[in-house]
Amino acid sequence: MPPDERRAAILLAVRPVLLERGAAVTSRELAEAAGVAEGTLFRVFTDKVTLIREAVLAAIDPADSVPEVLTIDRTLPLREKLSTLMRQAHSHVGESMRWMGLLHEVGRLEPAGPSAEHREAAIRQWGRRQQAGTAAVTAAVAELLEPDAALLRLPVTDVIELFNTVLIGATMRTVDAARRGLDAGPPDHEQLIDLILHGVLAPTPTDRSA
Known part of the structure; x- marks a missing residue:
C-alpha cells in the first residue's frame, strides 16, 4: 500500500477507539485498531500524540x-x-x-x-x-x-x-x-x-x- 494510502487507512481505522477512549488510549490499542504492529504505527507517525491529532483533524x-x-x-x-x-x-x-x-x-x-x-x-x-x-x-x-x-x-x-x-x-x-x-x-x-x-x-x- 502506498504511504499516503496507508496513512489515511490508519487514521480512519483508529477513529472508533479514539471516540471510546479519548486521549487515554494506548499505543497498543491504536495499533490493534489499525491492524498493524506498534512499530509499524510509529514508522508512519512520529508519536501517539501526533497520530491522535491527525486522526481528529481528518475526522472533522x-x-x-x-x-x-x-x-x-x-x-x-x-x-x-x-x-x-x-x-x-x-x-x-x-x-x-x-x-x-x-x-x-x-x-x-x-x-x-x-x-x-x-x-x-x-x-x-x-x-x-x-x-x-x-x-x-x-x-x-x-x-x-x-x-x-x-x-x-x-x-x-x-x-x-x-x-x-x-x-x-x-x-x-x-x-x-x-x-x-x-x-x-x-x-x-x-x-x-x-x-x-x-x-x-x-x-x-x-x-x-x-
Missing part, C-alpha cells in the same frame, strides 16, 4: 456530510426537507464536537518546542480544509432549498445561517448537559424547525383567519 471535515445532503429529495415540501436536514446535521455536529473535545485534550499533552510548529501548520491546513468543506455543504443546502426560495422571507443564504445558528445552539446545549452529567435528551427537531419557520410569536387573529 464538513464536506463528509455533502453526499448525505444530496440524498434529500428536492421535491419534498420545505418543512420535510428542513426536518430531514436537521436530523442529519445534528448527528454530524454532535460528533464533531466530541472530536473537538478530544483535540483540546491532545493539545494539553503536546510539549512546546519544534513540534509546536508542525502542530500549527497542521491546524492551518485543517482550517483551510474546513473552510472549503463548509462552502461545499452550504452550496449543497442552497441547492436543496432553492426550489422554495419564493416561500421564504429571507434570502436562502440567510436562512442557512439561521438554520446553522439554531442547530449549533441546540447541539451545544445537549453536549454541555452531558458534560455536567445531566440528561437533557435529544433536541426536538420539529420544534427547532417551527422556530426557524415561524419564530416564537403566537398567530394573531389575522393570521388565524388567513
Whole structure:
C-alpha cells in the first residue's frame, strides 16, 4: 500500500477507539485498531500524540456530510426537507464536537518546542480544509432549498445561517448537559424547525383567519 494510502487507512481505522477512549488510549490499542504492529504505527507517525491529532483533524471535515445532503429529495415540501436536514446535521455536529473535545485534550499533552510548529501548520491546513468543506455543504443546502426560495422571507443564504445558528445552539446545549452529567435528551427537531419557520410569536387573529 502506498504511504499516503496507508496513512489515511490508519487514521480512519483508529477513529472508533479514539471516540471510546479519548486521549487515554494506548499505543497498543491504536495499533490493534489499525491492524498493524506498534512499530509499524510509529514508522508512519512520529508519536501517539501526533497520530491522535491527525486522526481528529481528518475526522472533522464538513464536506463528509455533502453526499448525505444530496440524498434529500428536492421535491419534498420545505418543512420535510428542513426536518430531514436537521436530523442529519445534528448527528454530524454532535460528533464533531466530541472530536473537538478530544483535540483540546491532545493539545494539553503536546510539549512546546519544534513540534509546536508542525502542530500549527497542521491546524492551518485543517482550517483551510474546513473552510472549503463548509462552502461545499452550504452550496449543497442552497441547492436543496432553492426550489422554495419564493416561500421564504429571507434570502436562502440567510436562512442557512439561521438554520446553522439554531442547530449549533441546540447541539451545544445537549453536549454541555452531558458534560455536567445531566440528561437533557435529544433536541426536538420539529420544534427547532417551527422556530426557524415561524419564530416564537403566537398567530394573531389575522393570521388565524388567513
